[in-house]
Every structure is written in C-alpha cells, then in structure tokens.
Amino acid sequence: MICLSTILVRSRPFISYKNYVAFFSTQRKRKVVLGLETSCDETGAAVVTEDGEVLGEGLRSQKNIHVRNGGVIPPLAQALHRECIHDVVQKALDQSHLDIKDVSAIATTTMPGLALCLMVGLEYTKQLIAKTNLPFIPVHHMQAHALTVRLINRVDFPFLVLLVSGGHCLLAVARGVDDFLLLGQTLDNAPGEAFDKVARRLKLQHHPHCQGLSGGQSIEKLATEGSIRLLMGKGTSLPKSRSCDFSFSGTMSLAHWLIGVHENHQGITKDGGKHLDNLPDICASVQHKITHHLCTRVIRAINFCNQTGLIPESNQTLVASGGVASNSYIRNALETTCSALDYQLICPPPRLCTDNGIMIAWSGMERLKLGIGISNNPQDVRFEPRYPIGEDISSNVVKSNIKVKAIKFW
Ligand code: KG4
Numbered sequence: 117m118i119c120l121s122t123i124l125v126r127s128r129p130f131i132s133y134k135n136y137v138a139f140f141s142t143q144r145k146r147k148v149v150l151g152l153e154t155s156c157d158e159t160g161a162a163v164v165t166e167d168g169e170v171l172g173e174g175l176r177s178q179k180n181i182h183v184r185n186g187g188v189i190p191p192l193a194q195a196l197h198r199e200c201i202h203d204v205v206q207k208a209l210d211q212s213h214l215d216i217k218d219v220s221a222i223a224t225t226t227m228p229g230l231a232l233c234l235m236v237g238l239e240y241t242k243q244l245i246a247k248t249n250l251p252f253i254p255v256h257h258m259q260a261h262a263l264t265v266r267l268i269n270r271v272d273f274p275f276l277v278l279l280v281s282g283g284h285c286l287l288a289v290a291r292g293v294d295d296f297l298l299l300g301q302t303l304d305n306a307p308g309e310a311f312d313k314v315a316r317r318l319k320l321q322h323h324p325h326c327q328g329l330s331g332g333q334s335i336e337k338l339a340t341e342g343s344i345r346l347l348m349g350k351g352t353s354l355p356k357s358r359s360c361d362f363s364f365s366g367t368m369s370l371a372h373w374l375i376g377v378h379e380n381h382q383g384i385t386k387d388g389g390k391h392l393d394n395l396p397d398i399c400a401s402v403q404h405k406i407t408h409h410l411c412t413r414v415i416r417a418i419n420f421c422n423q424t425g426l427i428p429e430s431n432q433t434l435v436a437s438g439g440v441a442s443n444s445y446i447r448n449a450l451e452t453t454c455s456a457l458d459y460q461l462i463c464p465p466p467r468l469c470t471d472n473g474i475m476i477a478w479s480g481m482e483r484l485k486l487g488i489g490i491s492n493n494p495q496d497v498r499f500e501p502r503y504p505i506g507e508d509i510s511s512n513v514v515k516s517n518i519k520v521k522a523i524k525f526w
C-alpha cells in the first residue's frame with residue numbers, strides 16, 4: 117500500500133518530504149486572526165478564519181455604565197477595558213478551542229478613537245506579541261466598520277459606504293481594503309451622539325420601556341408609535357452647502373427647543389421624574405429629521421459617483437454600517453432612497469453594526485490575505501486618536517455643485 121505522503125512526495129519530486137509535510141499542513145490549516153477592539157466603550161475580541169467563519173467571540177459593553185453617567189468618561193472607560201480585556205480575549209480563544217500561538221496574526225484597533233481606550237488594546241497586544249512573536253496588523257476602526265459587510269455578503273470593490281455611529285458620520289468610496297476616498301463627514305456632532313443627547317434630555321434612561329437600551333435604540337423604540345410632523349419645515353442643516361458633509365448640531369438644538377416648549381405646556385420640569393406624554397411624537401420627529409439629512413447626503417453621493425464614474429454601473433451598492441445603521445427607520449429610508457436611484461443597499465446585521473471584535477479580526481484578515489498592513493516593528497506602533505479613513509475628496513463634491521431633490525421615504 118502506498119501512503120498519502122508517498123504519493124504527494126512522488127508527484128512533486130522537487131520538494132523534500134519534510135517541506136512537503138509542512139506545505140501540506142499549511143494548505144489544510146486555515147488562517148485565523150485574533151481581533152481586538154477597545155476604541156470606545158466596547159471591549160471586543162474575536163477569532164475569525166480566512167473564509168469568514170467566526171470561531172469565537174468575547175464582548176463586554178460599558179454602555180449601561182456610560183448611560184448612567186450621561187456619556188463616556190475616558191478614564192473610567194479605560195479602567196473598564198483594563199479590567200476585562202484579558203477575560204474577553206480568553207473567551208474568544210476558548211470558544212475557538214485555540215491557543216494564542218495557533219493564530220496566524222493579531223489585529224487591533226489603533227485608530228481613530230479615545231486615546232485612553234485605544235492605549236489599552238494596543239498595550240495588551242504588544243504584550244501578546246512579545247510572548248508569541250505573531251504578526252501584528254493595526255486596524256482603522258472606520259475601515260473595519262466598512263469592511264464588515266464582506267464577512268457576510270459578497271460585496272466587491274468599489275462600493276459606496278455610509279458610516280454612522282456615536283462618534284462618526286461619513287460617506288466614502290471603498291476602492292480596496294485600505295483604499296478609501298472620503299466624500300464628506302460630519303462637521304460637528306455624530307448622529308448617534310444626537311440620538312444619545314436627545315434621549316438623555318428626555319430622561320429615557322429612566323423610562324420603563326428603555327431599560328438597558330442606548331439612546332438611539334430608545335428613540336427608535338418609542339418613535340414607532342409617534343408622528344414625524346413636529347419638526348417638519350423647521351430648521352435646515354447646512355442649507356447653502358452642496359456637499360456630502362453632515363451637521364447634526366442644528367437638529368439637536370431644535371430638539372432641545374421642542375422639548376422645552378412641550379415641558380412648559382405640560383408643566384414638567386427638566387430634572388423631575390415625569391416624562392412628556394408625547395414622547396413618541398418627539399422621538400419620531402427627531403429620528404425623521406436625522407434620517408432626512410442622512411438621505412439627502414446619500415443622494416448627492418450617489419449622483420457624484422455616477423457623474424465621476426467612481427462606482428461602475430455593474431456594482432451600484434451602498435453599504436451602511438456603524439451603530440446608527442442598525443435603526444430600522446433609517447434602513448428603510450435608505451432602502452427607498454437607494455432603490456429610486458438603482459442602487460442596492462446592504463447592511464451588516466445589527467449585531468455587527470455596533471462595535472465588536474469580529475469586525476476588527478475580519479479587517480485584519482482582509483489585510484493578511486493580501487499581505488498588506490502587517491507591522492514591521494510591532495513594539496513601535498502608536499495609537500492615533502484622529503486618523504482619516506482615506507484621501508479627502510470632499511472639495512470635489514462641493515465643486516460639482518450637485519443639487520439634490522429629496523426622495524420621499526416617509
Ligand atoms: O458603532 P457604535 O457601537 O459605537 C461607536 O463607534 O460610536 O455606535 C454606537 C451609537 C450610539 O450613539 C447609539 O445610540 C447608536 O449607535 N445606536 C443607534 C441604534 N443603536 C445604536 N442609533 C439609532 N438607532 C438605533 N437602533
């Protein structure tokens with residue numbers, strides 16, 4: 117009887133038996149990346165294979181603590197990351213039935229994010245690398261949000277991407293794993309921040325139907341029964357700018373004004389225990405205003421991409437991700453907008469829209485497969501609290517002076 121290794125060695129006479137065994141085992145062994153996320157208020161770790169299988173995950177959210185404090189307090193967030201990072205990583209490895217030395221590389225968010233939080237993930241990674249000598253792939257948090265979709269769906273480059281979260285809001289063209297063109301971004305607040313601040317002003321953290329929910333989730337939940345009319349025709353965001361930039365500070369001020377007016381009418385004090393009796397209408401109106409602004413920018417971005425040929429006709433896809441993209445009202449509005457313009461909308465499942473370790477592991481894997489972005493000197497890698505997603509071409513958008521006609525999604 118001829119054994120398998122003999123056949124293999126015979127069929128490839130120029131490779132020694134020893135090298136062939138090594139070759140054969142690497143062919144069978146799938147690449148796996150351990151990803152670590154600590155850029156804001158989630159401590160996440162995951163082990164993902166080259167074909168997109170999630171072997172294990174650990175995730176610890178600080179959201180409830182920050183909701184109680186009225187926002188993320190960086191030193192507290194840092195302490196909470198430090199407290200659990202080891203357990204979170206260990207959980208991801210245990211679920212994968214892997215030891216740290218079995219993974220092919222470690223990928224960690226190093227930009228952008230809160231300095232004190234990024235520091236925790238990076239320091240922990242450097243310790244792991246000092247022990248194991250594994251390759252290190254630093255990951256851009258927003259690029260990772262944009263690439264997550266490719267773990268689940270077949271989405272080829274280039275595609276348009278809208279990233280909406282508690283700290284960011286941007287529109288970009290993803291041309292490759294590490295090749296992005298920025299069309300526009302928020303000039304002040306992020307939409308998640310607007311949701312969170314309005315939710316806090318409405319005291320939703322004490323509302324019986326909103327326990328354990330983020331500000332955005334609370335507003336979405338209460339808005340389902342409400343009317344969108346309270347803010348219609350009131351205020352405009354960046355009226356003169358034909359850009360893909362965003363602004364949410366006007367909507368936040370309008371919302372605060374509206375809440376004050378209704379509190380006066382209903383004899384409710386800002387700091388008292390009572391809630392407004394028309395919370396659903398206020399939530400629906402604020403949610404609509406934010407959604408409307410996002411959609412007008414998406415329409416302009418699609419027109420710009422059509423004009424410039426940045427996205428070929430064969431691949432007209434908008435990917436929407438980030439925590440706010442898990443909102444169903446926003447998803448439906450984007451869906452209506454996209455289909456009117458012959459674009460398809462693809463969103464990762466809500467669970468992968470918010471911060472997690474899977475998206476970082478997958479982003480690292482995309483790089484590992486291409487052999488790019490692997491650090492030569494892991495111990496010298498620094499975190500970058502602010503770092504652009506790619507080349508900024510937002511001034512080209514303004515120059516093209518595209519007038520947008522709103523598409524009715526409501
Ligand atoms: O992506 P993410 O988990 O963290 C950041 O990178 O910011 O996003 C968190 C943000 C929070 O502001 C939260 O209120 C918002 O996403 N969010 C939502 C929803 N779920 C989370 N906003 C609107 N509707 C939702 N369903």
Ligand code: ZN
Pocket residue numbers: 257261281438439470471
């Ligand atoms: Zn995020």
